[in-house]
Amino acid sequence: MKKIILPLLVTSALSACGExxxxxxxxxYKTHETxxxxxxxxxEANPGELSASANCINAKTAENHLSVDKRSYPDLTPINPLQGGE
Incomplete structure (x- = not known):
């Protein structure tokens, strides 16, 4: 058991030091454009290592939200077919 836990702790500690x-x-990210x-x-310069990082995901999500907001789609109310489509 100790042989399994120790390597996991070491790798998780080292990976936390990466960023x-x-x-x-x-x-x-929406309010800080630069x-x-x-x-x-x-x-985008290093997608192999950074594409799954939280900051990359948050920055790209903010960019997507701002792009969608510029399109000014109407706010649609979902229809519930079980309630007769009110």
Whole structure:
């Protein structure tokens, strides 16, 4: 049991040291355009290591939200067919 747990602890501790950038939220990236664009550029430059990181996902999600907001889609109310489609 100890032979399995020790390597897991060591690898998780070392992997946590990989990224020095503080974690930012989607809303933060929406309001900080230069940081958002810089993070997206950094993620696209190294997709193998960074594409699954939380900051890359949050920056790209913020960019997508802002793009959709520019399109000004109407706010649609879902229809529930079980209630007669009110």
């Amino acid at each position: 020095n950038t503080p974690l930012q939220t989607v809303d933060w 940081d958002r664009k810089a993070m997206i550029a950094k993620c």
